[in-house]
Amino acid sequence: ETGQVTASPEQNDSEYLSPVTIGGQPLTLDFDTGSADLWVFSNSLPSSDSAGHVTFDPSKSSTFTPYSGATWQIAYGDGSSATGSVGFDSVTIGGVTVAHQAVELADNLSGAFVQDTQNDGLLGLGFSTINTIQTQRQKTFFENIMPSLALPVFTANLQADASGTYTFGAIDAAQYSGPIHYTAIDSSAGFWQFPSPSYTIGSNGASVPCTTCSPAIADTGTSLVLLDDDVVAAYYAQVSGASQDQSQGGYVFPCSASLPDFGVAIGSGYTAVLAGKEILYEDLGGGVCYGGLQSNAGQGVQIFGDVLLRHFFAVFDGGAKRFGLAKKA
Numbered sequence: 604e605t606g607q608v609t610a611s612p613e614q615n616d617s618e619y620l621s622p623v624t625i626g627g628q629p630l631t632l633d634f635d636t637g638s639a640d641l642w643v644f645s646n647s648l649p650s651s652d653s654a655g656h657v658t659f660d661p662s663k664s665s666t667f668t669p670y671s672g673a674t675w676q677i678a679y680g681d682g683s684s685a686t687g688s689v690g691f692d693s694v695t696i697g698g699v700t701v702a703h704q705a706v707e708l709a710d711n712l713s714g715a716f717v718q719d720t721q722n723d724g725l726l727g728l729g730f731s732t733i734n735t736i737q738t739q740r741q742k743t744f745f746e747n748i749m750p751s752l753a754l755p756v757f758t759a760n761l762q763a764d765a766s767g768t769y770t771f772g773a774i775d776a777a778q779y780s781g782p783i784h785y786t787a788i789d790s791s792a793g794f795w796q797f798p799s800p801s802y803t804i805g806s807n808g809a810s811v812p813c814t815t816c817s818p819a820i821a822d823t824g825t826s827l828v829l830l831d832d833d834v835v836a837a838y839y840a841q842v843s844g845a846s847q848d849q850s851q852g853g854y855v856f857p858c859s860a861s862l863p864d865f866g867v868a869i870g871s872g873y874t875a876v877l878a879g880k881e882i883l884y885e886d887l888g889g890g891v892c893y894g895g896l897q898s899n900a901g902q903g904v905q906i907f908g909d910v911l912l913r914h915f916f917a918v919f920d921g922g923a924k925r926f927g928l929a930k931k932a
């Protein structure tokens with residue numbers, strides 16, 4: 604079987620939201636290849652937290668079964684967090700259904716989630732080695748559905764400031780052109796992780812070998828591209844007027860600055876290049892703009908988020924354990 608759903612961008616393409624049906628109840632979730640928990644706003648949240656959100660109410664689902672005693676608690680790299688209880692229910696995405704999917708019900712969450720009223724929760728598409736359910740972690744939607752899919756894959760065709768597509772079980776030839784450039788992934792840390800041994804700056808810039816060389820992850824749940832400090836410093840050294848602004852939490856530059864192209868190696872065989880203008884992430888006002896390339900703050904991993912992914916067709920191959928990028932159609 605195969606399924607396809609829309610991926611609708613929030614402001615600044617900061618995240619992409621997709622429709623999911625849980626126990627017959629429609630919710631809008633952030634599909635996140637950088638985590639492995641499926642959690643939703645639930646009716647057990649205080650109304651001050653759930654105001655403006657669609658909440659899942661297990662008592663209104665005829666197929667919900669509690670997972671008594673199980674709990675979960677997740678903390679993301681950006682400081683946001685959520686905790687709660689667990690049950691199992693039927694989860695359908697684009698016509699594809701997992702009958703007995705672990706569904707995590709939030710009964711406490713951090714302010715960032717409360718404020719983002721378009722988002723009713725997260726659907727992790729990473730590997731269940733990092734699922735936070737205790738005492739027995741549970742599989743992701745993709746891991747559960749993989750054996751039933753025509754192909755053990757899902758693809759992300761996110762768009763810049765426009766609605767895109769997640770597809771499960773097929774690599775839709777209509778969505779890309781030319782070759783798909785694959786790299787093997789190492790899922791042991793729970794991510795779609797691969798080496799990124801070099802980068803390029805400028806149009807037909809020479810390939811510069813990495814020095815810190817942190818591994819990279821393909822992460823639909825992160826807005827920006829977070830790079831080793833030496834790489835991001837080398838890039839903004841080429842942008843006149845760029846500086847690190849503590850109050851804004853990263854590199855800013857004059858919106859009128861000329862931005863060089865930037866490419867990152869996807870494994871050892873392919874460099875994914877962003878045009879300079881695609882690196883302007885947000886106009887902060889007053890002629891100051893915030894960059895889409897920022898430091899990973901020495902986290903030891905480079906996070907290739909939506910600023911990169913929205914310019915490519917991305918293949919997450921759970922069967923062959925590989926990740927690939929292609930030009931969009």
Ligand SMILES: N#Cc1c(N)n[nH]c1N1CCCC1
Nearest residue numbers: 635637679680681683824825
């Ligand atoms: N930080 C962070 C992060 C990440 N690396 N992947 N997904 C993340 N979030 C999902 C919701 C909030 C943050």
